[in-house]
Amino acid sequence: MKITSIRPWLVKSDASYWGEYLFVEVTTDEGISGWGEITTTTKLANRALCTILRQIGLAVAGEDPARIEHLWHKVFRSFTYMGSRGAAVECVSAIDIALWDIRGKVLGKPIYELLGGPVRDEISLYTHPNxxxxxxxxxxxxxxxxxxxxxxxxxxxxxxxxxxxxxxxxxxxxxxxxxxxxxxxxxxxxxxxxxxxxxxxxxxxxxxxxxxxxxxxxxxxxxxxxxxxxxxxxxxxxxxxxxxxxxxxxxxxxxxxxxxxxxxxxxxxx
Ligand SMILES: [Mg+2]
CATH class of the missing domain: 3.20.20.120 (Enolase-like C-terminal domain)
Structure with missing residues (x-):
C-alpha cells in the first residue's frame, strides 16, 4: 500500500464555533483513506494549513502508510528550522491520526487496541456556556x-x-x-x-x-x-x-x- 495524496477538507458548519472544520484525508492506492482533524481558531490559519498539507502530500506520496513513526519524523524534521510547535505540528498531528486510522482499517481493529488497550472506561468532559x-x-x-x-x-x-x-x-x-x-x-x-x-x-x-x-x-x-x-x-x-x-x-x-x-x-x- 502506498500513500497517494494528502487532501485538506475545509467544511463549512454551524456546529463549529469558528464556522468551519478542517479535516485531513490521507488517500492510498488501495482505496483505503484515513482521516484526521485539526481545525484551528481562525480562518486565516485554517487556509494556511491547507496549503502546507498539500505540499506535504507531494513529499510523502509513494510512502508506505504503515511506517507511521518514520513519516512523523520525516514531516516534523522538514520543519525543524521553522519551530517545534505551531503549523508544522498541526499538520504532523493530522497526518499521524489519519495514518493510525488507515492502520486500524487495514488490521480491522480499533486504534486503542493497537496502542496498548483502553486505560479507562469513561473520561470527564466539561462544556462551554455560549x-x-x-x-x-x-x-x-x-x-x-x-x-x-x-x-x-x-x-x-x-x-x-x-x-x-x-x-x-x-x-x-x-x-x-x-x-x-x-x-x-x-x-x-x-x-x-x-x-x-x-x-x-x-x-x-x-x-x-x-x-x-x-x-x-x-x-x-x-x-x-x-x-x-x-x-x-x-x-x-x-x-x-x-x-x-x-x-x-x-x-x-x-x-x-x-x-x-x-x-x-x-x-x-x-
Ligand atoms: Mg484554552
Whole structure:
C-alpha cells in the first residue's frame, strides 16, 4: 500500500464555533483513506494549513502508510528550522491520526487496541456556556442553569472582556492595551462579578474552569487568578501567560492556589 495524496477538507458548519472544520484525508492506492482533524481558531490559519498539507502530500506520496513513526519524523524534521510547535505540528498531528486510522482499517481493529488497550472506561468532559448569550444577568443565570440541568459537572469560560466579533476569522481587539498583557481594574471587576454569578448559579459541586487564553503578563495573571479564586472558588486557571515562557508560568504557579492548566499551545509529544 502506498500513500497517494494528502487532501485538506475545509467544511463549512454551524456546529463549529469558528464556522468551519478542517479535516485531513490521507488517500492510498488501495482505496483505503484515513482521516484526521485539526481545525484551528481562525480562518486565516485554517487556509494556511491547507496549503502546507498539500505540499506535504507531494513529499510523502509513494510512502508506505504503515511506517507511521518514520513519516512523523520525516514531516516534523522538514520543519525543524521553522519551530517545534505551531503549523508544522498541526499538520504532523493530522497526518499521524489519519495514518493510525488507515492502520486500524487495514488490521480491522480499533486504534486503542493497537496502542496498548483502553486505560479507562469513561473520561470527564466539561462544556462551554455560549457567552454570546450573556447579555444580562438573567440571561447568564438561564444559560448556566441549562448547563447544570443537562447533567454537566464542569464548565469553562473566559470572563475577561477582550474580543469583539471576528472579521474574516481574525479576532478584533476590543481595547487598546490588550496586547501588552495588562487588564484594567474595571474589566477585572467585571470578570470577578461574572465568575461570582456563575459560581452562585452553578452551585458548589460544579467545576468552574477559567481560560485566560495566554494573554497576561505575570503580575496581571497573578492578580486576576487570585481575584477569581475569591469571587468564584475556581477549579483551574488555564494559560495565564503566553505559552512561550515557562518561567512566567512558574512565577504565576508559585503565587496562586488554583491549579494551572496548560498545553494546548505547547505541542509535540515532548
Ligand atoms: Mg484554552
Amino acid at each position: 457567552q454570546a448569550k450573556f447579555t444580562s444577568k438573567e440571561a447568564v443565570v438561564r444559560e448556566i442553569r441549562d448547563i447544570v440541568e443537562s447533567g454537566h459537572t464542569g464548565l469553562k469560560f473566559d470572563p475577561f472582556p477582550h474580543q469583539g466579533p471576528s472579521v474574516d476569522g481574525v479576532a478584533r481587539e476590543r481595547r487598546d492595551g490588550y496586547l501588552d498583557g495588562s487588564m484594567t481594574r474595571k474589566d477585572e471587576r467585571e470578570a470577578a462579578e461574572l465568575t461570582a454569578l456563575i459560581r452562585e448559579t452553578a452551585g458548589p459541586n460544579v467545576d468552574i474552569l477559567i481560560d485566560a487564553h495566554g494573554r497576561f503578563d505575570v503580575p496581571t495573571a497573578i492578580r486576576l487568578c487570585r481575584s477569581l479564586e475569591e469571587a468564584g472558588q475556581i477549579d483551574w486557571f488555564e494559560e495565564p501567560c503566553p505559552p512561550e515562557s515557562l518561567n512566567a508560568l512558574k512565577q504565576v504557579r508559585d503565587k496562586v492556589s488554583a491549579p494551572i492548566s496548560w498545553g494546548e499551545r505547547g505541542h509535540t509529544k515532548w
